[in-house]
Amino acid sequence: MLCQETNRYYLQHREHYDRSYKALKWVDVTSAKMGNFFAIIFLMGHTRRDNLKEYWSTDPFLEIPIFGKLMSHKGFEQIWWCLHFNGNELQPQSTSRLFKIQPLLNFFVQKFQTVYKPNQQLSLDESVIPWRGRLRMRTYNPGKLTKYGLLVCVVTESTSGYIGNLEIYSGEGKKLQETILSVLEPYLDQNYHVYQDNYYNSVATAEHLFSRKVRVCGTIRVNRGLPPDLKEECKCLKHGETTFRRKGDIPRKSWRDTRVANMISTIHNLSMVDVQRRHGQVKKPVCISEYNMFMKGVDRADQYLAYYSLPQKTVKWTKKVASWLINCAIFNSFLVFKNLNPHSKLKYKAFLLNVAKAWATDHTVAAEPAADTVLVRLGPSTSTPCRPHFDPPGRLSGDMRKHTLAKIVKSEHFKGKQPSRQCRVCAIHKKRSRNAYICKFCVMPLHRGECFEKYHTLKHF
Numbered sequence: 001m002l003c004q005e006t007n008r009y010y011l012q013h014r015e016h017y018d019r020s021y022k023a024l025k026w027v028d029v030t031s032a033k034m035g036n037f038f039a040i041i042f043l044m045g046h047t048r049r050d051n052l053k054e055y056w057s058t059d060p061f062l063e064i065p066i067f068g069k070l071m072s073h074k075g076f077e078q079i080w081w082c083l084h085f086n087g088n089e090l091q092p093q094s095t096s097r098l099f100k101i102q103p104l105l106n107f108f109v110q111k112f113q114t115v116y117k118p119n120q121q122l123s124l125d126e127s128v129i130p131w132r133g134r135l136r137m138r139t140y141n142p143g144k145l146t147k148y149g150l151l152v153c154v155v156t157e158s159t160s161g162y163i164g165n166l167e168i169y170s171g172e173g174k175k176l177q178e179t180i181l182s183v184l185e186p187y188l189d190q191n192y193h194v195y196q197d198n199y200y201n202s203v204a205t206a207e208h209l210f211s212r213k214v215r216v217c218g219t220i221r222v223n224r225g226l227p228p229d230l231k232e233e234c235k236c237l238k239h240g241e242t243t244f245r246r247k248g249d250i251p252r253k254s255w256r257d258t259r260v261a262n263m264i265s266t267i268h269n270l271s272m273v274d275v276q277r278r279h280g281q282v283k284k285p286v287c288i289s290e291y292n293m294f295m296k297g298v299d300r301a302d303q304y305l306a307y308y309s310l311p312q313k314t315v316k317w318t319k320k321v322a323s324w325l326i327n328c329a330i331f332n333s334f335l336v337f338k339n340l341n342p343h344s345k346l347k348y349k350a351f352l353l354n355v356a357k358a359w360a361t362d363h364t365v366a367a368e369p370a371a372d373t374v375l376v377r378l379g380p381s382t383s384t385p386c387r388p389h390f391d392p393p394g395r396l397s398g399d400m401r402k403h404t405l406a407k408i409v410k411s412e413h414f415k416g417k418q419p420s421r422q423c424r425v426c427a428i429h430k431k432r433s434r435n436a437y438i439c440k441f442c443v444m445p446l447h448r449g450e451c452f453e454k455y456h457t458l459k460h461f
Helices: 002-012 014-019 031-046 052-056 065-070 073-082 088-093 099-115 176-183 203-211 228-234 286-294 297-307 317-340 348-359 424-428 450-457
Strands: 121-130 148-157 163-168 192-196 214-219 242-247 250-256 260-265 272-277 280-285 405-407 437-439
Touching (some): 002 014, 031 073, 031 348, 099 163, 121 163, 121 297, 148 297, 163 176, 192 286, 203 250, 250 280, 260 286, 280 286, 317 348
Parallel strands (some): 192 214
Antiparallel strands (some): 148 163, 214 260, 405 437
8 A cells, every 4th residue: 555655646746756856766666665665764763863864874884784785875765755645636535634644544543453452451541743843733732741743542451552542633623522432432342441541531431431331440630520529528638538429330539648639430449458668558549559550551652662763854744643653553563472472582672673674575685794894795686886985994905805896787777778987096086087897895986907906905096
């Protein structure tokens, strides 16, 4: 789907794309090429750089050879520029603000719900996709670490953080209770326990979910259904004291610790449990104890997503959201793998690296360079990489058996007959003289004979 929509987007905007003098000749994106593209994005999460160009740097102190093996810098930019997720010709028929990302969102949500069935305890909370650009759906929350971004209502498994369902806020006037019921739709009438904070909890919501066989537990705001007499009684509570009111099957409980905590729970009774603290044991309501235990699901997912995040800098919000969704899918895949292999000690970082290796279908990755080789050696079937901006340290090694000349191999984007490049030695002496040969070890264009000998024997050639 990504390949089809990306190729279609190029055809719709080919005039603008072809006008750029830096643009490569367009070659249709295939599944293998798209796999290499995302393998590179995964690897970027492992190796941070200040800007995109540095990932393809030929400086011996900065370079990462695998990026050049998988795809050229221009080839990566070509796909990134045209990356698209839905047909523009269908947009007049849709009024949804998420139209441009809807197919990808639907695909992943459907996969999340069918691949894995979570345990009974669920956590409902919000997450934020960072975005500081102009966008009608963007939200601002000064209390969050990521203050600007797209708000996402997420349901996760409490113990692992597996993302079961999500809904991106689009600012279309949907009421809070409708959002809660929509995101919990796959779990209604199945006796799930949902832990949520005071933003989502209210007496009316708890009653409706209880009628749909979903029990809730969490903190509640005083204006969300607490009776006036309970509010007054809370002011007189001393440290460790509790009070409660019940409305049918919906109990509301208040407990004072350092401050008053108002709770609503259709899961627990009103009993107390002993909790170990630094200064000794204290008695705490069982609903608060289990709320603290099971409310961390979304935070756990956010923690993993932040470790090796995939989103790149972009001026299009759709690419930011797509990268975040793919990041969620990889995290969920890791949890499913751990569930199927409980004795595996594979860490998340190693799992991401294995996914990148599996998606990198380019055969040029198979051969590993020797320890003293700084740049990529050329094979007979691979196109010649770009000339490095710096002379490799091994050019004066004295072992001339490593330095052999080979003809420059043209890439699939080259239109001429035989490619040629400016000789390195001639360029130093300000002579315009191109040739069709390159040193296989140094990846440097050189004339046969005198230029080749000077470059590999003289410090100042």
